[in-house]
Amino acid sequence: xxxxxxxxxxxxxxxxxxxxxxxxxxxxxxxxxxxxxxxxxxxxxxxxxxxxxxxxxxxxxxxxxxxxxxxxxxxxxxxxxxxxxxxxxxxxxxxxxxxxxxxxxxxxxxxxxxxxxxxxxxxxxxxxxxxxxxxxxxxxxxxxxxxxxxxxxxxxxxxxxxxxxxxxxxxxxxxxxxxxxxxxxxxxxxxxxxxxxxxxxxxxxxxxxxxxxxxxxxxxxxxxxxxxxxxxxxxxxxxxxxxxxxxxxxxxxxxxxxxxxxxxxxxxxxxxxxxxxxxxxxxxxxxxxxxxxxxxxxxxxxxxxxxxxxxxxxxxxxxxxxxxxxxxxxxxxxxxxxxxxxxxxxxxxxxxxxxxxxxxxxxxxxxxxxxxxxxxxxxxxxxxxxxxxxxxxxxxxxxxxxxxxxxxxxxxxxxxxxxxxxxxxxxxxxxxxxxxxxxxxxxxxxxxxxxxxxxxxxxxxxxxxxxxxxxxxxxxxxxxxxxxxxx
Amino acid sequence: xxxxxxxxxxxxxxxxxxxxxxxxxxxxxxxxxxxxxxxxxxxxxxxxxxxxxxxxxxxxxxxxxxxxxxxxxxxxxxxxxxxxxxxxxxxxxxxxxxxxxxxxxxxxxxxxxxxxxxxxxxxxxxxxxxxxxxxxxxxxxxxxxxxxxxxxxxxxxxxxxxxxxxxxxxxxxxxxxxxxxxxxxxxxxxxxxxxxxxxxxxxxxxxxxxxxxxxxxxxxxxxxxxxxxxxxxxxxxxxxxxxxxxxxxxxxx
Numbered sequence: 251x252x253x254x255x256x257x258x259x260x261x262x263x264x265x266x267x268x269x270x271x272x273x274x275x276x277x278x279x280x281x282x283x284x285x286x287x288x289x290x291x292x293x294x295x296x297x298x299x300x301x302x303x304x305x306x307x308x309x310x311x312x313x314x315x316x317x318x319x320x321x322x323x324x325x326x327x328x329x330x331x332x333x334x335x336x337x338x339x340x341x342x343x344x345x346x347x348x349x350x351x352x353x354x355x356x357x358x359x360x361x362x363x364x365x366x367x368x369x370x371x372x373x374x375x376x377x378x379x380x381x382x383x384x385x386x387x388x389x390x391x392x393x394x395x396x397x398x399x400x401x402x403x404x405x406x407x408x409x410x411x412x413x414x415x416x417x418x419x420x421x422x423x424x425x426x427x428x429x430x431x432x433x434x435x436x437x438x439x440x441x442x443x444x445x446x447x448x449x450x451x452x453x454x455x456x457x458x459x460x461x462x463x464x465x466x467x468x469x470x471x472x473x474x475x476x477x478x479x480x481x482x483x484x485x486x487x488x489x490x491x492x493x494x495x496x497x498x499x500x501x502x503x504x505x506x507x508x509x510x511x512x513x514x515x516x517x518x519x520x521x522x523x524x525x526x527x528x529x530x531x532x533x534x535x536x537x538x539x540x541x542x543x544x545x546x547x548x549x550x551x552x553x554x555x556x557x558x559x560x561x562x563x564x565x566x567x568x569x570x571x572x573x574x575x576x577x578x579x580x581x582x583x584x585x586x587x588x589x590x591x592x593x594x595x596x597x598x599x600x601x602x603x604x605x606x607x608x609x610x611x612x613x614x615x616x617x618x619x620x621x622x623x624x625x626x627x628x629x630x631x632x633x634x635x636x637x638x639x640x641x642x643x644x645x646x647x648x649x650x651x652x653x654x655x656x657x658x659x660x661x662x663x664x665x666x667x668x669x670x671x672x673x674x675x676x677x678x679x680x681x682x683x684x685x686x687x688x689x690x691x692x693x694x695x696x697x698x699x700x701x702x703x704x705x706x707x708x709x710x711x712x713x714x715x716x717x718x719x720x721x722x723x724x725x726x727x728x729x730x731x732x733x734x735x736x737x
Numbered sequence: 738x739x740x741x742x743x744x745x746x747x748x749x750x751x752x753x754x755x756x757x758x759x760x761x762x763x764x765x766x767x768x769x770x771x772x773x774x775x776x777x778x779x780x781x782x783x784x785x786x787x788x789x790x791x792x793x794x795x796x797x798x799x800x801x802x803x804x805x806x807x808x809x810x811x812x813x814x815x816x817x818x819x820x821x822x823x824x825x826x827x828x829x830x831x832x833x834x835x836x837x838x839x840x841x842x843x844x845x846x847x848x849x850x851x852x853x854x855x856x857x858x859x860x861x862x863x864x865x866x867x868x869x870x871x872x873x874x875x876x877x878x879x880x881x882x883x884x885x886x887x888x889x890x891x892x893x894x895x896x897x898x899x900x901x902x903x904x905x906x907x908x909x910x911x912x913x914x915x916x917x918x919x920x921x922x923x924x925x926x927x928x929x930x931x932x933x934x935x936x937x938x939x940x941x942x943x944x945x946x947x948x949x950x951x952x953x954x955x956x957x958x959x960x961x962x963x964x965x966x967x968x969x970x971x972x973x974x975x976x977x978x979x980x981x982x983x984x985x986x987x988x989x990x
Binding site for chain 2: 316318320356358359360361417419421422424425426427428429430431458459461567
């Protein structure tokens with residue numbers, strides 16, 4: 251304890267030097283904490299925004315073969331899914347039905363192509379509550395089954411005002427032309443490339459337009475109590491559904507889920523054991539996440555390209571007998587795979603920068619402590635002459651380095667917290683393409699306590715490691731020789 | 738005298754009745770539709786022509802495209818290659834049976850497309866360029882007689898007999914004398930008028946007929962129409978290698 255006190259006192263003997271050393275460490279820690287928190291916040295914001303836009307965390311679709319031999323994306327019987335959801339024991343807050351199509355919106359001679367999502371207003375109160383209305387009213391939309399909600403960019407592109415009749419030309423699931431007659435009920439502010447072109451209509455009318463039974467839907471979306479449980483819940487659901495229906499690429503879907511970020515817990519372990527799957531290295535597993543998703547391809551409801559397989563241009567003929575139904579699960583991780591990968595890359599870059607800063611700091615610490623050893627050589631000699639052991643001299647130096655590093659890391663943490671607090675207050679209501687990355691228009695940070703504690707441990711240990719050589723030299727100094735030394 | 742008079746009256750009544758029956762009996766529209774399909778299909782010979790497509794859109798302006806078209810109806814093969822404008826030169830559409838691709842010479846890539854799709858930004862669908870299949874796809878729901886300009890026409894309402902044809906409801910104006918289609922009005926599943934097609938001129942090639950001037954008017958957009966003119970029609974043999982992807986790639990080198 252006495253040794254620790256001496257080391258602590260020594261750090262205040264050369265305030266300027268200690269400040270410079272701590273400052274360098276603080277800067278490195280600040281950078282890595284800020285970057286890590288920012289990228290974590292980015293991922294969470296994207297997932298949260300995607301989950302809101304797509305109404306849930308797990309999306310179930312089905313491919314049905316019609317009497318004419320055409321594959322259509324349609325869940326005609328949701329009973330089997332709802333039963334599986336209940337019996338799987340997953341914790342969810344809501345189940346919603348959606349159908350969408352890509353059509354040409356027109357007014358007069360203006361036209362634009364866009365994807366229209368049919369929502370069941372009774373199930374999507376959360377979405378409706380979250381919409382920021384620029385013009386019109388949600389009440390007007392709810393009152394009229396042919397009403398439509400458009401984002402400002404879309405409405406502007408066809409010069410539509412609230413109350414105008416907007417025609418939407420589309421093709422049904424089997425390729426017939428159809429025309430929807432909508433009344434523009436609500437205009438929403440733009441939200442960037444992912445969410446800017448938003449168009450919502452009533453599920454019943456959308457089903458009618460794509461020639462789908464009123465009680466069917468294209469997807470069934472499940473919102474979980476905790477988004478972190480997505481992979482585990484999806485696995486449970488696959489297992490339950492497999493008992494009664496056919497799941498497309500179930501094995502691949504399972505494996506993808508098991509490799510996913512959130513795939514933890516007893517269920518996954520049990521499944522791994524039952525399937526004889528050995529643990530993979532975390533780094534590889536994480537690198538694969540998101541890209542593979544369910545079955546590896548783009549989820550079916552992600553925009554015209556994904557939908558093309560079923561609607562419009564890509565009417566798919568099936569070799570399977572009419573009436574064949576195959577279910578498929580997608581999760582939010584499939585949609586956020588790209589952003590997760592970007593975040594991983596940013597984090598790796600951040601760790602790289604941190605490693606360089608750490609190396610520079612270590613060199614600085616080694617040099618500083620070598621100088622300190624020379625400066626304090628008489629003092630060391632005196633201490634040794636008074637009975638202080640070599641080990642204790644060494645510890646004084648090591649503790650001093652550790653304390654300096656800890657002070658620097660703490661300062662870095664405090665500064666990064668202040669920066670996060672201040673920049674988190676900034677508001678970007680017209681962020682355009684970046685809206686999806688924000689938390690209700692604000693930059694969002696999410697600090698990982700494990701990473702922060704790990705950084706503290708690393709920086710303290712590496713600083714002590716850097717000081718170990720001068721500390722060892724100081725410990726080996728002979729007392730008599732040290733006392734004879736002149737500066 | 739009485740017998741002769743009675744016989745004459747009977748014969749006249751019979752003839753009048755037959756004439757009335759003939760006038761009132763329903764025309765054999767199934768046969769007419771089959772005949773229309775048969776006459777549009779070039780069996781036993783290849784077909785090639787030059788297409789001039791003029792698209793008028795109040796927003797986009799007027800665009801003219803010139804294309805060469807090749808058909809082998811026996812093998813269900815079709816190829817169309819753009820000559821003008823220069824910016825689209827070499828762009829092609831290849832259809833082999835149920836598969837259709839569009840070739841972009843810029844990216845040198847083929848993209849799958851559907852016969853039910855519009856050709857580029859025109860109001861013409863891909864299947865407007867080939868043989869028709871009215872008899873296979875539609876049945877007659879109602880019909881009436883009428884006039885279309887100077888022509889006496891059958892106004893026939895067709896309803897699709899499967900859910901895969903692009904237009905579920907069509908009103909066809911068929912010239913009584915020639916049994917050629919003069920105009921169609923095409924409706925959506927919700928029975929809204931989507932497109933009017935006018936077949937202004939026909940060319941007779943042997944027993945076959947091809948409309949050499951067509952106008953397609955988008956009824957959901959103001960002042961938007963596409964005019965297609967077909968010229969340089971030939972029934973000369975077309976090399977089989979033309980109906981291949983490699984041909985499109987080759988001509989663009």
